[in-house]
Amino acid sequence: MRRVIAGVVMGGVVAGAAVLLASAYFARQVVLPTSRRVEDLPIRRVFRDSNDSLLIELPASARTTVPGRYSIWFANGAGHACIGEIVATDDGAGPAPAGTVTRLVERVDSGDLTSAKAGIWSGYVYPTPDPLGLPFHDVVIPVKNGSAPAWQFSPNATPKGDSAMWAIHIHGLGGTKPGALRGVPVANRLGYTSLVVSFRNDGEAPASADGRYHLGQSEWHDVEAAVSYAMDHGASRIVLFGWSLGGTIALQLTLKSQFRDRIAGLVLDAPVVDWTSTLMANARSSKLPRWSADLGLQILKSPRLRWITGLETPLNLKALDWVGRTDELRLPVLVIHSEKDRSTPFAVSRRFVDRHPDLATMVTFPSVEHTQEWNVDPEGWDSAVFEWLRNRVASV
Incomplete structure (x- = not known):
């Protein structure tokens, strides 16, 4: 009997330790910057057709068979290609072990795609500003601990022609500036000057003291x-374009910034408007038990458990819940989201919009990946943003 009891106690201790480790790992991964991604998409072949168009054959999947424009990073990030329309599909009914999809290669921006064996499927159609064909120049923004690089796009060829209405484009968690370039063309059409920015711990801007994301x-x-x-370079009013975490940042600025009265509106693509709901949804999709995820959130919020996450200050997740802060929104907001988003729940965006019927507008696109609403229908995305900004945010 003593041996049985001892075994039960030991089993409970081991199980408890496993739960604590899983919760701690979950909390730490939420705030730990990482830029390493696995090239997990096999490239079956790259070839030219009878019209000399460059084509790529890939395994057919929910991602690779969605219409639109995407990209593939390969050669450990040194290579990049823009992938366009679907040319052919094979449902796998033949001798091949799986179906394939063949798509047009619109551009190869860098690297030798013909020799690539695998890559990363991405929404980053523009790896640099150059493929946009718009006038731009590099600038640096003074920030804490140094300078953050940015790209400034002008409606005219010289900075003297800059519009008094500026758009600031903010990328998402784990991303970099190129991810926000997709919003620049429509801002340019409206005559806005665009500033595509970097921020702490994204690998381009200076790191914070703790080297951790603060969501x-x-x-x-x-x-x-x-x-x-x-503002120092001629802006009178600002429109904030936020992608994912960039949406959280944009919303924070509307309340906390000394320039909040100059912000005219927000365009948010797959925004995180409630971090608690978003993190819990990701925990569920990762098969982490709810109580373990709950413990992970408590670790993120605890001043005494910062040694686990490495955070300099604990997170105030309640303050990052914009669904609950219904009465604090003062500006028109366009929310663009896909119902199939597995990273940032569409239902949370829906609740956010429903609680602000006078200010918030929802537009949906049938993408299957996070922040790829533009990719599935670039023209539709641009048109929706253009019309909304023209109707809801008056130009200066």
């Missing part, structure tokens, strides 16, 4: 510095 709780300071730069 918008502190990153907004770096973007406010970009707003200050815009």
Whole structure:
């Protein structure tokens, strides 16, 4: 009997330790920056057709068979190609072990695609500003601990022609500036000057003291510095384009920034408007038990358990819940989201919009990946944003 009891106790201790480790790992991974991605998409072949068009054959999947424009990173990130329309599909009914899809290669921006064996499927159609064909120049934004690089796009060829209305484009968690380039063309059409920014811990801007993501709780300071730069260089009003975490940052600025009265509106693509709901949804999709995920959130919020996450200050997840802060929104917001988004729940965006019927507008696109609403229908995305900004945000 003593041996049985001892075994039960030991089993409970081991199980408890496993739960604690899983929760701690979950909490730490949420805030730990990482830029390493696995090239997990096999490239079956790259070839030219009878019209000399460059084509790529890939395994057919929910991602690779969605219409639109995408990209593939290969050669450990040194290579990049823009992938366009679907040319042919094979349902796998023949001798091949799986179906394939053949798509047009619109551009090869870098690297030798013909020799690539695998890559990463991405929404980053523009790896640099060059493929946009719009006049731009590099700038640096003074921020805490140094300078953050940015790209400034002008409606005219010289900075003297800059519009008084500026758009500031904010990328998402784990991303970099190229991810926000997709919003630049429509802003340019409206005559806005665009500033595509970096912020702490994204690998381009200076790191924070703790080297951890704060889910918008502190990153907004770096973007406010970009707003200050815009004001110093002729901006009168600002439109914020936020992608995913960039949406959180944009919302933070509407309340906390000293320039909040100059912000005219927000365009948010797959925004995180409630981090608690978003993190719990990701935990469920990762098969992490709810109580273990709950413990992970408590670790993120605890001043005494910062040694687990490495955070300099604990996260205030309640302050990052914009669904609950219904009465604090003062600006028109366009929310663009896909119902199939597995990273940032569409239902949370829906609740956010429903609670602000006078200010918030929802537009949906049938993408299957996070922040790829533009990719599935670039023209439709641009048109929706253009019309909304023209109707809801008056130009200066």
